[in-house]
Amino acid sequence: MKPYVLEVHENGLAVFTVNRPEKRNAINYEVMDGLGEALKVAVEDRIKALVITGAGDRAFCSGGDLSSFHQLKTEDEAFEMLDRMSELLVRLFFLPKPTVALLNGIAVGGGCELASACDFRIARKDVKAGFIQGTLAITTGWGGGTFLSERLSPANAMKMLMEARLYSSDELKEMGFFQSLYTGDPLESCQSFLNKMLVLEGDVLKSYKRMFIRKWTETRVEERVKQEVRNCAILWEGEAHHKQVDKFLKK
Numbered sequence: 665m666k667p668y669v670l671e672v673h674e675n676g677l678a679v680f681t682v683n684r685p686e687k688r689n690a691i692n693y694e695v696m697d698g699l700g701e702a703l704k705v706a707v708e709d710r711i712k713a714l715v716i717t718g719a720g721d722r723a724f725c726s727g728g729d730l731s732s733f734h735q736l737k738t739e740d741e742a743f744e745m746l747d748r749m750s751e752l753l754v755r756l757f758f759l760p761k762p763t764v765a766l767l768n769g770i771a772v773g774g775g776c777e778l779a780s781a782c783d784f785r786i787a788r789k790d791v792k793a794g795f796i797q798g799t800l801a802i803t804t805g806w807g808g809g810t811f812l813s814e815r816l817s818p819a820n821a822m823k824m825l826m827e828a829r830l831y832s833s834d835e836l837k838e839m840g841f842f843q844s845l846y847t848g849d850p851l852e853s854c855q856s857f858l859n860k861m862l863v864l865e866g867d868v869l870k871s872y873k874r875m876f877i878r879k880w881t882e883t884r885v886e887e888r889v890k891q892e893v894r895n896c897a898i899l900w901e902g903e904a905h906h907k908q909v910d911k912f913l914k915k
């Protein structure tokens with residue numbers, strides 16, 4: 665089974681699905697390669713918006729694949745992986761057209777970082793999400809902390825990062841992390857969320873997105889992400905992190 669699926673719909677919607685439901689859609693290097701391919705397609709004129717989602721109904725994404733990445737021990741080994749994914753998420757963040765994270769299930773850790781790289785987050789009504797990196801004695805390492813600080817108020821962004829816990833969909837909607845909650849078919853719900861935008865000319869949407877891209881360029885988002893990746897890599901090397909990961913893998 666391919667670890668990701670990319671579909672391009674006639675209405676200009678590109679949908680990238682992390683396809684590892686048996687691992688709660690954990691992200692490994694193959695999924696990273698797929699995201700890179702999706703981003704190349706997403707810049708084509710025929711694409712009006714990019715949707716990121718997960719396979720199945722249990723998880724949107726459970727973050728980095730601990731069974732692959734727990735072998736990374738040193739700061740430099742960690743930095744290489746973290747930097748590779750953060751560069752993909754920076755490309756997603758700066759994509760000059762609307763992007764949507766369609767949360768079909770739980771999002772934890774890097775899964776929340778992936779969701780934060782998108783302009784909008786729409787979630788099934790019962791979905792929980794949380795930046796649980798802190799419970800693994802690390803911080804966000806794919807740029808998600810920086811992206812989050814551009815999505816929420818500073819207080820709510822800091823709260824989500826520092827509490828490192830799961831929140832309910834109602835809490836997440838109230839904090840402004842989720843823009844819309846759905847109960848029916850995920851893609852239909854996503855389509856109806858986007859419909860009001862997609863009837864406009866693509867150039868209008870691009871022009872509005874470029875307004876935000878200008879702000880994020882002026883506030884040096886890319887540089888802040890690099891620093892975030894380095895900070896995470898430093899903590900990654902610590903004994904406390906490796907102990908927590910081993911605990912999960914031995915459960």
Ligand SMILES: CC[C@H](C(=O)O)C(=O)SCCNC(=O)CCNC(=O)[C@H](O)C(C)(C)COP(=O)(O)OP(=O)(O)OC[C@H]1O[C@@H](n2cnc3c(N)ncnc32)[C@H](O)[C@@H]1OP(=O)(O)O
Nearest residue numbers: 686687688690726727728729730731772773774797805806
């Ligand atoms: C910079 C990003 C950063 C990094 O890259 O390290 C992170 O993303 S840190 C956060 C890493 N992610 C986690 O710590 C989440 C770990 N997973 C869970 O807490 C749970 O699986 C949960 C809440 C996502 C879902 O719980 P549920 O009870 O529904 O499922 P199971 O726990 O029974 O898991 C089913 C199956 O999937 C495997 N699995 C789940 N998450 C991961 C993961 N992140 N990496 C690797 N494998 C994962 C789990 O081991 C089970 O496999 P099985 O072979 O069936 O035992």
